[in-house]
Amino acid sequence: MTPLLSVENLSKRFGGLKAVNEVSFTVPEGSIKALIGPNGAGKTTLFNLISGVIAPDTGVINFGGNYVQGLRPHQIASKGMARTFQHIRLFPKMSVLENVMIGRHIHSKAGFVAGMLSMPYTWSEEKRIKAKAHDILAFLELENLADIEATSLSYGQQRNVELGRALACEPRLLLLDEPAAGLNMSETAELGSLISKIRDTGITVLIVEHDMTLVMEISDEILVLSYGKKIADDIPLAVQSNSEVINVYLGEDEEDA
Amino acid sequence: MELLLQYIVAGVTYGTIYAIVAIGFNIIYNTTGIINFAQGEFVMLGGMTAFTFKEYMPLPLAIVSAVIITMIIGALIEIVFIRWLHKPSVLRMIIITIGLSILIREMALHIWGEGVTALPYFTGTSVTSVNLGGVFISPQVFWAVGISSIMVILLSIFFNFTLLGKQMRACSANREAARLCGINAQNMVTFSFMLSAAIGALGGCIVSPITYVQYDSGSQLAIKGFTVAILGGLGNSTAAVAAAMILGILESFSIWALPAAYKDVVSIAIMLTILFVKPSGLFGNAAAARLKEY
Amino acid sequence: MSAKFLQISGFAVAIVAIQIVTQLTDSSFLLTQLTMTAYYSLLVIGLCMLIGYAGQISLGHAGFFAIGGYMSAFLTTHDLTVLKGKPFVALLSKFGLLVVKKDLYGAELLAFHPWPACILSVCTVLIVAYVIGGPVLKLKGHYLAMATLGFGIIIYRIVLGTSGLGAADGLSGVPGFSLFPGVMIGGGGPGKILNYYVAWGIVVAGMTALLNLIGSRVGRALSAIHGAEDAAEAMGIPTANYKLRVFVLSAGFAAIAGVLLTHYNGSIGPSEASVMKSVRYVAIVAIGGMTSLWGAISMSLILNYLSLRGSFGTYDDAVFGVILILIMLFAPDGLIRRQVLGDLKSLFGRFTRKGAVT
Numbered sequence: 007m008t009p010l011l012s013v014e015n016l017s018k019r020f021g022g023l024k025a026v027n028e029v030s031f032t033v034p035e036g037s038i039k040a041l042i043g044p045n046g047a048g049k050t051t052l053f054n055l056i057s058g059v060i061a062p063d064t065g066v067i068n069f070g071g072n073y074v075q076g077l078r079p080h081q082i083a084s085k086g087m088a089r090t091f092q093h094i095r096l097f098p099k100m101s102v103l104e105n106v107m108i109g110r111h112i113h114s115k116a117g118f119v120a121g122m123l124s125m126p127y128t129w130s131e132e133k134r135i136k137a138k139a140h141d142i143l144a145f146l147e148l149e150n151l152a153d154i155e156a157t158s159l160s161y162g163q164q165r166n167v168e169l170g171r172a173l174a175c176e177p178r179l180l181l182l183d184e185p186a187a188g189l190n191m192s193e194t195a196e197l198g199s200l201i202s203k204i205r206d207t208g209i210t211v212l213i214v215e216h217d218m219t220l221v222m223e224i225s226d227e228i229l230v231l232s233y234g235k236k237i238a239d240d241i242p243l244a245v246q247s248n249s250e251v252i253n254v255y256l257g258e259d260e261e262d263a
Numbered sequence: 264m265e266l267l268l269q270y271i272v273a274g275v276t277y278g279t280i281y282a283i284v285a286i287g288f289n290i291i292y293n294t295t296g297i298i299n300f301a302q303g304e305f306v307m308l309g310g311m312t313a314f315t316f317k318e319y320m321p322l323p324l325a326i327v328s329a330v331i332i333t334m335i336i337g338a339l340i341e342i343v344f345i346r347w348l349h350k351p352s353v354l355r356m357i358i359i360t361i362g363l364s365i366l367i368r369e370m371a372l373h374i375w376g377e378g379v380t381a382l383p384y385f386t387g388t389s390v391t392s393v394n395l396g397g398v399f400i401s402p403q404v405f406w407a408v409g410i411s412s413i414m415v416i417l418l419s420i421f422f423n424f425t426l427l428g429k430q431m432r433a434c435s436a437n438r439e440a441a442r443l444c445g446i447n448a449q450n451m452v453t454f455s456f457m458l459s460a461a462i463g464a465l466g467g468c469i470v471s472p473i474t475y476v477q478y479d480s481g482s483q484l485a486i487k488g489f490t491v492a493i494l495g496g497l498g499n500s501t502a503a504v505a506a507a508m509i510l511g512i513l514e515s516f517s518i519w520a521l522p523a524a525y526k527d528v529v530s531i532a533i534m535l536t537i538l539f540v541k542p543s544g545l546f547g548n549a550a551a552a553r554l555k556e557y
Numbered sequence: 558m559s560a561k562f563l564q565i566s567g568f569a570v571a572i573v574a575i576q577i578v579t580q581l582t583d584s585s586f587l588l589t590q591l592t593m594t595a596y597y598s599l600l601v602i603g604l605c606m607l608i609g610y611a612g613q614i615s616l617g618h619a620g621f622f623a624i625g626g627y628m629s630a631f632l633t634t635h636d637l638t639v640l641k642g643k644p645f646v647a648l649l650s651k652f653g654l655l656v657v658k659k660d661l662y663g664a665e666l667l668a669f670h671p672w673p674a675c676i677l678s679v680c681t682v683l684i685v686a687y688v689i690g691g692p693v694l695k696l697k698g699h700y701l702a703m704a705t706l707g708f709g710i711i712i713y714r715i716v717l718g719t720s721g722l723g724a725a726d727g728l729s730g731v732p733g734f735s736l737f738p739g740v741m742i743g744g745g746g747p748g749k750i751l752n753y754y755v756a757w758g759i760v761v762a763g764m765t766a767l768l769n770l771i772g773s774r775v776g777r778a779l780s781a782i783h784g785a786e787d788a789a790e791a792m793g794i795p796t797a798n799y800k801l802r803v804f805v806l807s808a809g810f811a812a813i814a815g816v817l818l819t820h821y822n823g824s825i826g827p828s829e830a831s832v833m834k835s836v837r838y839v840a841i842v843a844i845g846g847m848t849s850l851w852g853a854i855s856m857s858l859i860l861n862y863l864s865l866r867g868s869f870g871t872y873d874d875a876v877f878g879v880i881l882i883l884i885m886l887f888a889p890d891g892l893i894r895r896q897v898l899g900d901l902k903s904l905f906g907r908f909t910r911k912g913a914v915t
Contacts, residue, residue, distance in 0.1 A: 057791060083793035095788035097781045108781050112793035114774055118802055121773030122766035128773060135774070175792065298699040344886065352889075353698040354614055358843065359885045361616070361836060365878030373871070482832065486710065489703055524718025531707040531714075538704050539692040 008071070010035040010179055010210045011056070016065035016075075018051055025051040027234035028065070033179070033227075038201065038211040040221045043231035044254060049214045050092060052231065053183055056212075057089050058082040070178060084112045088177035090168045092184045092214075096156045102167050103152040106139040109174025113138075142170045146200075162193050173204070180204065182213040186220050198224050222246065230254070268398040270515045276404050276473060278511025279411045280306070283466030284488025285495065285503035286418070287459035293435040293498050294455035297356045301340065301364040302463060303485030304371075308333045309464025310476030311371060314380040322383065330464040336367075337460025341453045364482060371478040382471040389472070407469045414462060415504060431455060483527065490534035496543055561768050564851065565761060572757045576750065588753045590865040595756035596818035597838075598857040599763050602850055603810025604838050606767055609848035610776070611803035612783040613694060614702050616835050617709025618811050623830030624685060625678045625812030626819035627716055630728040632674035633820075637667045671734035671820060679812045686808030690801045706832065713830040727826030731819055752821065759817070760854070763810060767850055779803065833874045837864075840877040843884045 009032035018026040026048045033039045041049050054060045056067055058079040067075040074082050088109070097105050114135055116128040143149045146166050151159065156167050165185060172180055182201070186194045198220050205211055215221050221228065221242070228245040230238040232254045238245050245251055284302055291299045313322075313329035320328070344359060351359075384391070385406045392399040422428040433441040434451040442448050467476060474480075491510050495502030510530055517529040579587050604618050637646055637655065646667075649655050654673040669677075693704050716722050723729075733748075736755065770776050781789040782796050790796045819825040828834065841860055845852030860877075863869060869876045 059787065059791075078795075079787075079790040080793045080795045083791060089791055091788065091791075095785045097784035097788065099784060100777075100780055104777060104780075108777060108789070108792050108794070111774065111778055116774040118770065118775055118806070121770045121775045124769040124773070132774070171792065298703075344882065348886070354702075355885050355889050357614070357699055357702045358839070358881055362840075362878045362880075362882035362885065365833070365836065365874060366882065369872065369875035369878065486703075486707065493700075493703075522718060525714060528711050528714045531711050534707050535704055538696055538700050542696070542700055 007035065009033055010070055011212065012068040013056065014066050014068075016052070016055060016067065017063050018055055018060065019063055024234050026055060026062075029231070029234070029236050030065075031229050031236065031239050033210060033212055035178075035210050036205065036208065037226040038205050038213065038224050039227045039229060040225040041212065041214045041229050041231065042216070042218075042221060046233075047231040048234040049231055050183065051234075053089070053181055053214060057087060057181055083175065086176075086178035087181065088172040088175035088179075089181035090165075090172050090183055090185060092187065094161075094164050094168055096164055096168055096171075098155075098157045100156060101153050102148060102156045102159070102170075103136070103139055103143065105156045105167055106142055106170045106174050107135050109142075109171040110135040110138055112175060139170075139174060142174050145173070146170050161188050165189070165197075169200075173209075177209060179210045179212060182211060182215075184214055184216065186215055186217040194220050265397040268396070270519075271512055272398060272400050272404060274512030274515035275508060276407060276470070276511070277514065278508040279407050280466055280470045280474065280484065281487045281491045281510055282504045282507030283411060283414070283462055284484050285491040285507055286415070286500045287463045287466075288488055288492045289498050289500045289503060290459045290462070291455050292492075294431055295345075295452050296353075297345070297360070298489070299456075299459065300357065300360040300485055301367060301481075302459060302488060303481035303483065304364050304367040305333055305337060305460045305463030305481075306467035306484050307371060307476055307478065307481035308336065308367065309467030310382065310471040310480070311375055311380055311467075311478070312464075313382055313468045313471070314476070315375075317382065322385070326382075326465070326468045329468060330461050333464035334457045334461045337456040338453050341456040345456075346449065346452070364485065368479055368481060371481075375478055377478065379475040379477045380471070381475045382468060384472045385469075401473065403469075403472050407473070410469050411466070414465065415500075418462075418500070427454070486527075486534070487530055490530055490537070493534065493542065494537055561765075561772065565765055565768070568764070568851075568854075569761055572754075572761070576753055585749060587866075588749050590862055592749075592753045592756045592821060593818060593865055594858055594861040595753075595760050596814045596821065597861045598854050599760050599814040599817075600811040601838055601841050601845075601853050601857040601861075602760075602763060602767055603807035603814075605842045605845070605847065605850055605853040606770075606810075607803055607807035608839070608842050609846075609853075610771065610779040610783060611800045613800060613804065614839070615705045615804075615807070616702055616832070616839060617705040617707070617712070618807070618838055619830050619832075619834035620709040620712035621682050621686065621808040621811035622815035622818075622834070623712050623716060623825070623827075625682050625815035626825040626829060627722055627728065627815075628678035628681055629671070629674045629816045630731045630819050630825050631722065632669040632677065633671050633732055634666075634728055634730050635668055671732055675734075675816045675820070678816050679809060682812035682815075683805055683809050686805045687801070690804040690808075694797065694800050694804060706835075709830065709832055709835045713827060713832065716830050717827040723826075725827060727824060729824035731823045731825070733820055733823070756817070756821070759813075764850060764854065771850070775799070833877070836881065837874075837877045840881045840884070843889075844880055 011033040013032070014030045016026055016029045017024065029048075029052065041052065043049055051060070055062050055075075056069075058074065058077050058081065061076045065075065066073055069082070069085060069087060072085060074085065074087075097108065100108075114131050116125075116131055119125075120128050140149070140152070143152055146169065148163070148166055148170060151163065151167075156164065159167065165188075169182075169185065185201075186197055189197060194217055201211055201213070202224055213221075213225075225242055228238070228240065228242050229236060230245060230248070230251050237250050237254065238248045240248070284306060287302045287305065288298065291297055291302070309329050312332050313325045316325035316328050319325075340363060344363060345356075348355075384401070384403050386402045389401075392401050393405070394400075420428075422432055430441070430446045431451050431454065433444065433446055434448050441451075467480075487510065491507040492503055494510060495504075495506035510533065513533065514526055514530055517526060521529065575591065576588070579585050579591075600618065600622055604615065607613050607615055607618075646655070649669075654670055655667055656670045689708065693701065693708070696704055716727075717725060771779075778789065778794045778799060781792070781794060782799060786796055815825075815829070837860075841856045842853050844860075845854070845856035860880075864873055864876075
């Protein structure tokens with residue numbers, strides 16, 4: 007079966023530093039793949055390359071049969087990729103519901119002229135957008151917060167709203183950038199089961215994380231980066247006992263035990 | 264050939280004042296990150312105030328007084344309008360300084376009216392000229408270029424060798440670190456405004472006999488000064504001088520091809536081209552911009 | 558939809574009320590300034606979309622106003638009789654785009670009919686905005702401000718320095734015309750009331766279109782772009798494209814305002830392209846609350862009207878300069894903010910509750 011995402015020889019250099027160095031890997035459809043590595047390993051850069059925020063120097067990215075390297079983020083998003091951000095990027099001055107409704111942008115088409123003239127087809131389209139957004143909020147148990155200004159919520163709730171916004175895109179591939187950062191143990195466990203539930207609906211997940219318990223719990227495969235290079239790409243148990251990985255992480259395992 | 268040189272001399276003369284405005288921009292920009300749209304008004308105020316003072320005192324004294332008054336105004340502007348803003352956005356600062364330039368201009372209009380003013384030539388009159396290889400150059404041009412060069416050299420010495428200058432540079436490089444070293448960043452900002460005001464005012468005085476000064480001279484100069492500043496790379500004052508000469512000369516030659524009324528269009532077109540094509544300027548690149556001198 | 562409908566109806570009622578008041582107080586002469594205010598307000602609401610919703614500043618919007626106005630004025634007053642033989646002119650004539658008029662001295666004048674002139678002028682502005690919008694909107698902060706400022710100054714210098722455009726005197730003798738049979742723009746005295754309603758009618762239409770846009774999918778996307786551009790792009794919103802469209806849209810509003818005001822007044826001068834005008838428009842949008850269309854239009858109504866009436870005297874420009882400074886210093890989100898209204902409500906609440914207990 008062809009993988010949903012296939013990355014070959016991806017490289018990106020910033021000045022003299024090769025942030026991502028000839029990285030190749032695949033993400034099988036319907037799986038959860040974790041991307042781990044010490045700070046500065048190039049994980050966020052890799053994410054940004056895949057989602058189109060920056061363009062690679064060399065290498066190709068094949069998403070769902072299309073080559074997407076060099077495309078703008080919004081073009082890649084419309085092909086079925088959605089993401090969350092390391093530092094929450096919700097839209098201020100917009101409600102939780104409105105934030106999630108933005109996720110439906112690629113699945114609707116009312117443009118400038120239609121908007122200004124308030125053409126009838128836009129009314130039913132708006133209804134559908136709202137309904138779908140409500141469904142997502144219900145799935146995430148955030149219904150009662152629908153009309154509250156998104157940025158006034160607690161950190162954990164904001165993370166869920168951002169997740170809802172990404173889910174509203176009905177993506178084939180969901181990129182999660184350190185979704186457990188700042189969460190306590192029980193919140194992290196909830197996050198874990200939520201991500202599994204999402205995967206069960208057919209969405210493939212690629213997740214950058216530092217929390218090893220979460221990673222070991224939910225991942226089907228783990229990709230390990232260090233100084234921009236791939237040093238392991240295997241099932242969790244194999245990665246856990248990989249000596250190079252252990253070297254790179256020396257001491258870090260103890261914290262999450 | 265003489266005509267060519269004549270155009271070049273004219274270009275250099277105007278280039279001098281553009282350079283002065285650009286340096287003023289850079290000093291404040293380097294210390295605060297603010298582009299002070301009111302920079303041109305300092306030049307205008309210098310020229311106009313000196314003109315008024317000259318009625319009551321000898322010319323050199325009038326110029327010095329004008330510079331001092333403008334410095335005080337510069338300090339006041341910073342203290343009253345800028346100092347107490349807490350982390351203002353770039354947009355807010357731009358609009359405030361634009362508002363300030365309008366206010367100063369309107370004040371000047373009400374004080375001095377719409378007429379043009381000109382200081383007397385420092386030496387000679389409007390018709391004296393020095394014949395330099397067939398080109399007739401007014402002695403005022405030598406004054407202008409001479410005094411500006413001395414100013415640039417003094418500034419260079421100030422920023423590189425005096426304690427205060429170094430403190431200002433420290434502030435511009437890293438304000439927090441500067442504070443931790445005991446430098447009063449607040450005062451550095453005020454001082455940068457005062458210094459820019461002084462430079463502008465002096466510049467206004469030395470070109471006043473040639474270019475005349477009126478209440479709305481400031482805004483035109485601000486645009487040209489900004490063009491020069493980004494042409495040389497924002498924050499880089501040595502490059503600004505070179506860029507100013509280039510702009511002055513280009514503008515001067517444009518009169519050949521286009522009617523004089525379009526002179527400003529040429530310099531703005533140059534600015535737009537730079538902004539679209541290479542915003543870091545002819546001599547700058549984004550990294551070098553961080554290594555600004557003063 | 559209903560809140561919007563109420564707001565617009567309320568506004569329409571206010572417009573009618575103002576006209577009736579001037580009728581009753583025998584001050585119909587005020588209608589001229591009120592009509593002019595309407596056209597300036599059209600530009601202001603377009604600018605408000607650009608600044609408040611696309612988050613882009615424009616210090617040169619008067620430039621679009623001027624291009625529209627000058628082009629239309631030029632086309633409708635420039636005599637083409639000398640070119641009568643040329644095939645191009647014959648073609649235009651065949652399409653009924655040209656008219657023969659008599660000028661002041663009774664001589665025949667062949668020029669564009671106002672309708673095609675208007676359309677051509679607005680389309681020209683849209684094209685110019687589209688072309689410069691791309692590179693301009695890639696700039697940020699001071700560079701964007703300076704680029705738009707520079708654009709405005711270029712336009713100003715061109716209209717001021719070109720004798721074909723009247724230089725310092727501008728163009729006059731611009732004819733009024735009827736939008737539809739019976740609906741006149743310009744034309745002087747007797748049509749004053751009609752002119753007033755036509756102008757404000759156009760503004761109401763413009764407001765409605767923009768309010769619709771804000772409440773639509775695109776409006777939501779624009780708010781998103783303004784709030785967190787990278788996240789908006791990641792959600793599939795083509796940010797650069799949308800910003801450009803809003804830029805062109807706001808330029809279009811300015812162009813229509815310029816064209817119609819020029820035909821209403823019968824003339825246009827270089828001051829319409831000046832930096833001070835551009836600054837004025839930004840000041841009005843700022844004080845109205847950058848994201849509030851109603852704030853922008855009410856402030857435009859008040860300030861433009863007062864300015865046209867000469868209430869600010871020789872301090873006209875200074876007033877707007879001061880407004881900009883004060884607003885940016887103390888209320889950068891504008892005066893008419895939800896928070897302010899909320900504060901006012903609680904303030905009133907306190908008084909009515911405490912009542913007589915002092």
